[in-house]
Structure formats: structure tokens, C-alpha cells
Amino acid sequence: MRAWLAAMVLALAISVPARAGQPKLAVFDFELLDTSLQGQMSGPRKDEQERLMRAGDQLRKELAESGKFQLLDIAPVNAAAHASNLQACGGCDVKLAQQLGADLYVTGVVQKVSELILIMSISMRDAHTGNLVTAMNADLRGNNDESWSRATAYLVRNRLLAPNYGAPQPQ
Template sequence: MRNAGWLIALLLLGAPAQAEDAPKVAVFDFELLDTSLQGEIEGARADEQARLMRSGDQLRKGLAASGKYQVLDIAPINSAAHAKNLQACGGCDVQLAQQLGADIAITGQVQKVSNLILNMNVYLRNTRTGHLVTAMSADFRGNTDDSWARAVNFLLRNRLLAPDYGRPQPQ
């Protein structure tokens, strides 16, 4: 009975049940594709670089908290990932994720058309086959911390963690 009390307490606190058979995922830091005139003239902005890091962290935390995924630490391969364009490297994201023992490689990209028009894309690839499992996208308005965080939350809630969507199983 005493153990049952601890179990109920954990459930009430919202601790996710981490299934050992949950897919192991390597969630890479987001990348920026800046096609805006401002980006062409001014180059990379520190606030946007910080938002990219926070977006990846937010995605990792949300997936881990759900208990539907085992989120792996990307620190051992993070510098190698930052040295490449993960969206155009011909599968290097899969190769890096394989080094961690991941079942799924998750990459993200934010395309900035202007300070008003942005798009966030998330891609999941099976590390055994290299094939794209699913892709998802969210358009958002305003280049602010809040708008970026809302876009990540939307993709988590309505795509990655939604029933019957975004929980790809390795083949």
C-alpha cells in the first residue's frame, strides 16, 4: 500500500511513464534559412540564434515530458551537427543520430521570409532506413520569442504528440 501511495503521487505530479520500448530520438538544434532582405543585408542576428537553441530545447523537453519518446543527449555529436547544414547534407543527420543509438533523427528549420513572415518545419527520419517518416510545418507571424515558442508548442501538441500522428515506429 505504501508503494501505491508513491505511484499515485507520481501520477498526480505529472511524471510521465517512460516506456522502454518508446522510440529513441536525437533532436538536433534548429537551423535558420534566412531568405529575408534584412538577413541579406545584416547577416545573422544573435536573438534569432538564441531562439533556434531554445526551440530545440523546448522540443526536447516536450517530447521527454510526454513519455512517448526517449530523448537522447546530443552533446557528443552536437559540434559535428553544427558544422553541417542538416537539411542539405544528404543524410548526415541520420548518420549522427545512429552514433547515439537513436531510432529517429529529428531536425528542425525556421525559414525567415521577413520579420513578419516565418515558417517552422520539423522532419523525422528513420535511422535504420534513412527514409523520411513524417514532416510537419507551422507558419507564424512575428519574429519574437513568444511567436517561436507558440510555433513549437503547436507542432508538439497538434502533430508530434497528437493521437494517431507523429509517433513513428522504427521499421
């Protein structure tokens, strides 16, 4: 039932404003939640920080190319976003999206369980209310550029832009 409701809200968010113009979408940079032993011992890694930036850029590019959204520049609030944990900041994500004039906004997190097991999660929310529109995740096997890029492309193609994502299927 929840997946169906999310699909209906997403369909409304995409189709209704599209008649008057595409919904304004803010896509924040991905965050890393490193729960691995390696992360606890060594701290942040440059290659993973670069992958986070590339995944966010890829997500923005693919959503812009879909023609379904008007992507907003996050530069005016980017420093504040990076200084916060957008996944658990008590509503700062909504405030930042509203400062940009967004209708919808996307946040993402990559959880690193180990060097071989990672989980990419993407959430889309209504910027006016903060209500969740849709959420999705993909498991990655391997901490490398290719696995991150493929996971991002999969989630965009098969979840964010899929016309029937979450809709009840005929039996």
C-alpha cells in the first residue's frame, strides 16, 4: 500500500506541474555513512569522496536529460548542506530546498558496510512539506567507480523515472 501511495504522489508531482512547467528539483550531493571497520580505522578516503560527487553529478545529469524536471543549482546552500547530515538534521534539508525555491528535492546516502558491500539510497521529498515522495536503494558489490555509476544509473532508470514504479501490478 505504501509503495502504491508513493507512486501516486510521484506521478502527481511529475505530471501536474509538468503542464505548467516542470517541477523545480534540487538534488543534493550524496553523503557517506561509513560503518565499516576500515572506515573506523582509516577515516574518510579521497576516492570515496570523489565517487560521492560523481554520483551526485550523474544523478543530476540523468534527471535533467529526462526532461521531467527543472534542476536547480544547489551552490547557494551547498556549504550548509555539506555542514549538515541531511539524513538526520531535523528538517534542515527542507529549509535548504525551500531557500532554493524547489518543489521537490533529492538526497542520497551511500552506506559502506565493508569494502565489498555498500548500499546506495535515494529519497525524493516534497520541498513544501518535507513529506517523502519516494525512496529506493540498491546494493553495490565492490567499492569502485563502475559499481557506483551502475547503481546510480539503475536507480534513476528503474525507480525515479520508471512510469509504474511502486504501482500495483496486475495478477
